[in-house]
Amino acid sequence: MPAELIVPAAVVLGLLIGSFLNVVIHRLPLIMERQWADEIAQAQAERDGPAAEPSSYRVEPEAETFNLVVPRSRCPHCGHQIRWYENLPILSWLALRGRCSSCKAPISARYPLVEAATGLVFGYCAWRWGLGWTTAAWCGFGAALIALAMIDWDTTLLPDGITLPLLWAGLIAATLQWTALPLADAVWGAVGGYLSLWLVYWGFKLLTGKEGMGYGDFKLFAALGAWFGWQALIPLILIASITGAIVGLVLKLRSGLRPGGYVPFGPFLSLAGLVGMVFSPAALLPLGGL
Incomplete structure (x- = not known):
């Protein structure tokens, strides 16, 4: 890669990684909570036996498929599934003026800030240490x-x-x-x-x-x-x-x-x-x- 392209390429990669970090920041604690709830439910089931009442901690089956990839991102207010062109780092937030395209609910400015911060970190690293x-x-x-x-x-x-x-x-x-x-x-x-x-x-x-x-x-x-x-x-x-x-x-x-x-x-x-x-x-x- 030409030297003059290393830093811009790193910035773009950082913006994309930052978009994924927003998913990690939101979903990883929820995934952990579901795992804890399932472990508590299993421990209660082992303690009380098969005749026990269902645990209030148990995660419903329809909620189990939840990870860093599935399901696709949705608006938390109206459930609108975010399209790929609505998920471009920083640009989509600016184009949408910080609001959901469906219900117009505000989208936190923290999302583009996390993307920008990650892009800056990646760009700085590429500028300081080059490609390696x-x-x-x-x-x-x-x-x-x-x-x-x-x-x-x-x-x-x-x-x-x-x-x-x-x-x-x-x-x-x-x-x-x-x-x-x-x-x-x-x-x-x-x-x-x-x-x-x-x-x-x-x-x-x-x-x-x-x-x-x-x-x-x-x-x-x-x-x-x-x-x-x-x-x-x-x-x-x-x-x-x-x-x-x-x-x-x-x-x-x-x-x-x-x-x-x-x-x-x-x-x-x-x-x-x-x-x-x-x-x-x-x-x-x-x-x-x-």
């Missing part, structure tokens, strides 16, 4: 963080189906020298990322009796450690903590906090990871005082 496996690795890293940030913001869930592959991908990328990070640093980064937040979690719980974060945060920080190494953990957690505190304060002043007064931490860990990708761990080290 390093670019592919960092594009996947950025796409995963965007999906995790939005899912956690919506549901306070950080799915293992994304965090654990992201962690393993970081270790594999270090092994194959796609991230210019020694494998030992990646391994200890994963260990340190998990254990550091695990210790904070239990310290906070023992002192207050409350849970300050979830296990998904441990896994996500471990994944960041695998991608950036143990040396970058302090600056990364500082970036996440400072931005999280600022956003939390703004939401509190605007009375926008959720019931319980909490703000999910995953989006800010994801933001720290994207900042680390752009500025590199070496540039972040002074922030951590290292």
Whole structure:
């Protein structure tokens, strides 16, 4: 591919991947909830025997065919099936003026923003690293963080189906020298990322009796450690903590906090990871005082 086409091609690919990420962000938590409901129903059936009443947790048969591909996307207000030309990244949203073509219900601006963010990440990676496996690795890293940030913001869930592959991908990328990070640093980064937040979690719980974060945060920080190494953990957690505190304060002043007064931490860990990708761990080290 000619060098002048690499970045535009990466941007277009990122826009398409961003469109798919919108599906992942919306559907993956629903898929997880259905799996949990089915597991609860099966456990109740095994406990109570075949003569028991049907469980209220059981997923109806007609609702079982639901994944990241099936069914096709529909308007949540009127059920209108979205045609291919209504699903073009950014362009369709602009052409429809942010409204369903059938019922004219508003379509959230977050959809094109996710697509644009993914396109920018892919374009940046192609501009920085050119055409190769390093670019592919960092594009996947950025796409995963965007999906995790939005899912956690919506549901306070950080799915293992994304965090654990992201962690393993970081270790594999270090092994194959796609991230210019020694494998030992990646391994200890994963260990340190998990254990550091695990210790904070239990310290906070023992002192207050409350849970300050979830296990998904441990896994996500471990994944960041695998991608950036143990040396970058302090600056990364500082970036996440400072931005999280600022956003939390703004939401509190605007009375926008959720019931319980909490703000999910995953989006800010994801933001720290994207900042680390752009500025590199070496540039972040002074922030951590290292």
